[in-house]
């Protein structure tokens with residue numbers, strides 16, 4: 001018995017990395033999987049892996065930020081497997097550069113693949129579930145680069161923070177129909193991230209793997225949480241953002257106000273406000289200048305593993 005026996009799950013960007021792990025785990029848990037992948041060879045290889053293990057899967061090629069591709073994910077699920085139960089929006093790209101050097105195309109490509117690439121499959125699934133009168137589960141892929149910020153990733157971070165907000169709002173809209181929407185912020189070593197790691201870290205990891213130790217940064221480690229969030233076991237959880245890496249699953253606190261300064265019942269005079277604004281930092285402990293919270297967290301993880 002698997003968590004997803006008899007279910008049908010779409011995974012976008014399922015040809016590699018985290019998405020491949022998610023597709024394999026959903027199949028392992030009993031789901032038929034629609035493998036949505038831009039690169040046809042990578043998509044076909046994952047389908048072959050799933051069917052070779054006795055599972056059910058079909059590939060859909062193309063760019064998930066195109067409406068006709070996104071719509072075809074849902075029609076393929078229904079035509080091939082008779083239903084749709086969950087969509088995992090995972091497809092993504094990086095175009096890292098500091099903002100002053102970022103080109104229009106680098107901005108547009110990242111915003112498009114992540115935000116349109118999440119919106120369009122989600123809309124297609126929501127329309128299907130509304131017409132079918134059935135509930136469903138959505139899992140979206142945010143990132144600590146968006147939740148915390150990361151140097152050189154203003155395009156990617158803006159898209160990823162947008163995905164967390166998108167997921168939260170879809171959760172509110174879907175609640176009455178029993179539709180859940182949650183986001184994950186994963187960390188894993190994949191084609192996307194391996195080159196960003198220091199050589200010393202990669203050497204240490206290779207040595208640890210050679211000793212047969214747990215591969216904390218394996219992309220497959222993200223998949224158990226995702227397959228759970230695709231299952232009816234998680235129907236009580238929605239609008240949440242989870243961190244996930246290695247053997248760790250975390251929950252992120254939503255944006256929240258932690259300190260306030262009040263005027264005396266009328267609009268602030270800017271020069272008076274200038275004299276009071278530091279009270280916000282004093283009472284909250286928040287720094288007034290920019291902080292790279294992502295770097296602090298990532299290096300802590302790297303130090304530990």
Ligand SMILES: NC(=O)c1ccc[n+]([C@@H]2O[C@H](COP(=O)([O-])OP(=O)(O)OC[C@H]3O[C@@H](n4cnc5c(N)ncnc54)[C@H](O)[C@@H]3O)[C@@H](O)[C@H]2O)c1
Pocket residue numbers: 012013014015016017018019036037038039042062063064065090091092093113117141142143144185186187188189190191192193219
């Ligand atoms: N690896 C990490 O540490 C990390 C951290 C935070 C967030 N993420 C996010 O996780 C997701 C997966 O990343 P990954 O590390 O596995 O990357 P990856 O590059 O290994 O895999 C991404 C896959 O998505 C496919 N893809 C890209 N654009 C597509 C499109 N428009 N349509 C269809 N398929 C498309 C690619 O061909 C590729 O197979 C991304 O959204 C990424 O931003 C990854």
